[in-house]
Amino acid sequence: MPYSPRPAGLAAIILFTLAMGAVVGGAAVAADVKGSADHPLVSRYEGAAIVRYKQEKFNEYTLLLGKPDGKEPGEHQTVEGAITQIRYQIDKERTSLEVYKNYEKTLTDAGFEALFACKNKDCGGRAFNHLVVEYGDMSENQNDQRFLAAKLTRPEGTA
Template sequence: MTPLRTALATLTLAAATLATPAFADAPKVDVAGSADHPVLKRFTGSVLVGYAQQDWDQRSFPDASGVSKTENDKFNRPVVLEGKVTRLFYLSPLGKSPLEVYRNHQQALAAAGFKPTWGCENEAQGCVKAYFALDGYERAKGMQWAEGDLPAAGGQHRGSSWPLAMSITHDQARMTVGTLSSGGRTLHLLLFTSMASNEHTNRAVTYVEIVEPKAMPTGQVTVDAKAIGQGLQAEGKVALYGLFFDTGKTDVKPDSATQLDQMAALLKAQPALKVLIVGHTDNVGAIDANLALSEGRAKAVVAALTQRGIAAGRLQARGVANFAPVASNGSEDGRAKNRRVEMVLQ
């Protein structure tokens, strides 16, 4: 340990020793609402004390070159990943070393087909730099934490305690990053194990991040009446992703109401306007089935608009299946863009 780090550690321990408030014991149960990720089970006896999951977010992982050789807090060439993100923070049983915990995770991952991209097991390999590059403050944002602290295991610091949240350190730190195939998908996984807060806790902690690439959810922005009118004027059509249907179904879901209201508002503001309502699908399924599905959805939208006071004679429903894609059907993101309803000028 460098003189600076030794001094910082001494100051931290001195502050903890002088603190007088009563501290909580270490958590004994998982934080509410949390669960192990299906591809990685916990080290036996560990408690899942920190948890967050976002349906779609962005994270940065190191690539095969690891950490920067010139900067202390940077990955050399960070890889930006997008998709479903799960973050987990485990507190290991008292007395279990970070090495034992890390090796067990390594073995479990190898058995599951994990392919490492980069890793480190000591300061010479970049583990201290990896600790700072992780930036625990940023990684901890939005995480839910169990109630409890990290009490000293005994000795001269008995009665002292340290905060639990994101208590990874560079002490006995080890890290592995790579990919894992599951259910036809390639998941990206980062795992970091170290002492919890300091050696006096006699505990190891493990931080895990798993990114499951997936298409960003679409249809979350309603096109208002003004924008619909501008789109019709400029291009003669406008795609409306705020209309929702269950897979393989033609019924318009209730959360489409806002978009339907805006479509009706435009038609009421321009009483001479006549439009086609055109349903589109992706290329999954047979053509005939997709033709029927796309037309059924268009008719359902027309019915919803007539219920909002629009004369049926101003509306025509058509379905064109997957004959007019706006993106490649080779990816889920492209297929999501192709599944749409358009309003087209007659």
């Protein structure tokens, strides 16, 4: 019997929750990268452009649920399922806090449950950045980054 991937796990929304540290700073927002699209569960922040997009039908991801212990993930959960990674760029006039609060409210209003949140150096610094996304995709500015891991439990599967 052929292997059939499970419905998307927590991994389906990971980069929506990680983008807050990487998105702010472009002088002018570029056009979306070719072949990209917003995730159906979360709309994009007004004026944002997709500058990096990766979609995998089935893979695993280490979702941080606490501050890393040095270069090790610390408290975490390995999730499997469809993984969509989207990096948005937003005009430098917006702050990471403004974007974060918008996504936090959007996720809460949609029924998501927050699992872990941190900001700035409380996230664990450079080690944190390299554990959550591919190198270079998260802001190296430890004084202006935010992270939120959340899940949505629904009949068709957890996101």
